[in-house]
Amino acid sequence: MNDYQEYLEEILISEQQLRDRIRALGEEISADYAGEDLLLICILRGGVLFLTDLMREITLPHSIDFMAVSSYGAGVRQSKGLVRITLDLTTSIADRNVLLVEDIIDSGNTIASVLELLNVRRPKSLKVCTLLDKPERRESEVPIDYRGFEIPNKFVFGYGLDLDGYYRNLPFIGVLRPDKVSEFADAS
Numbered sequence: 001m002n003d004y005q006e007y008l009e010e011i012l013i014s015e016q017q018l019r020d021r022i023r024a025l026g027e028e029i030s031a032d033y034a035g036e037d038l039l040l041i042c043i044l045r046g047g048v049l050f051l052t053d054l055m056r057e058i059t060l061p062h063s064i065d066f067m068a069v070s071s072y073g074a075g076v077r078q079s080k081g082l083v084r085i086t087l088d089l090t091t092s093i094a095d096r097n098v099l100l101v102e103d104i105i106d107s108g109n110t111i112a113s114v115l116e117l118l119n120v121r122r123p124k125s126l127k128v129c130t131l132l133d134k135p136e137r138r139e140s141e142v143p144i145d146y147r148g149f150e151i152p153n154k155f156v157f158g159y160g161l162d163l164d165g166y167y168r169n170l171p172f173i174g175v176l177r178p179d180k181v182s183e184f185a186d187a188s
């Protein structure tokens with residue numbers, strides 16, 4: 001794989017900005033769920049870095065679980081809202097306060113579909129926390145309870161978000177160079 005520099009147009013959100021914002025989100029969540037039980041659910045794989053940083057800023061006792069979904073027509077960014085669970089939770093969410101932790105909400109189709117699937121299991125509450133929100137591309141209306149950053153309609157990578165599976169480890173959110181967009185199925 002090439003060095004990430006080859007794909008980077010600009011750094012959109014720096015490591016420091018991420019840290020500051022995630023700290024604030026953690027404080028907000030800690031205040032909102034004070035005295036309550038809390039379960040964070042991370043949708044693999046993009047949300048992993050966000051989850052592990054966010055949970056260290058949440059001062060309440062809480063547990064975590066993971067799930068993975070794939071949209072029909074995988075590899076295509078324009079998901080049509082139909083998702084299939086490829087890895088299910090290991091814990092029951094019935095009567096629990098669930099907070100979904102996502103990397104990015106783009107069309108909104110993935111999260112809308114996940115919310116539908118999880119609501120059937122009768123959680124006590126079900127809310128959404130996303131690091132990034134790209135509202136220009138929204139197709140499904142989704143309630144966002146906690147939002148890290150609103151971003152423009154550009155394909156981004158780093159800090160959990162990938163280019164064909166790579167560069168999730170970068171500590172910042174970067175914009176993909178427009179002349180490289182056609183190299184990645186998810187971005188074009």
Ligand code: IMP
Nearest residue numbers: 079105106107108109110154155156161
């Ligand atoms: P949605 O169903 O269109 O909201 O898409 C959600 C998924 O698409 C995210 O969880 C990401 O995996 C992927 N995605 C959307 N936009 C981007 C991006 O700019 N960079 C990397 N992945 C993205």
Ligand code: MG
Nearest residue numbers: 046161162186
């Ligand atoms: Mg992806």
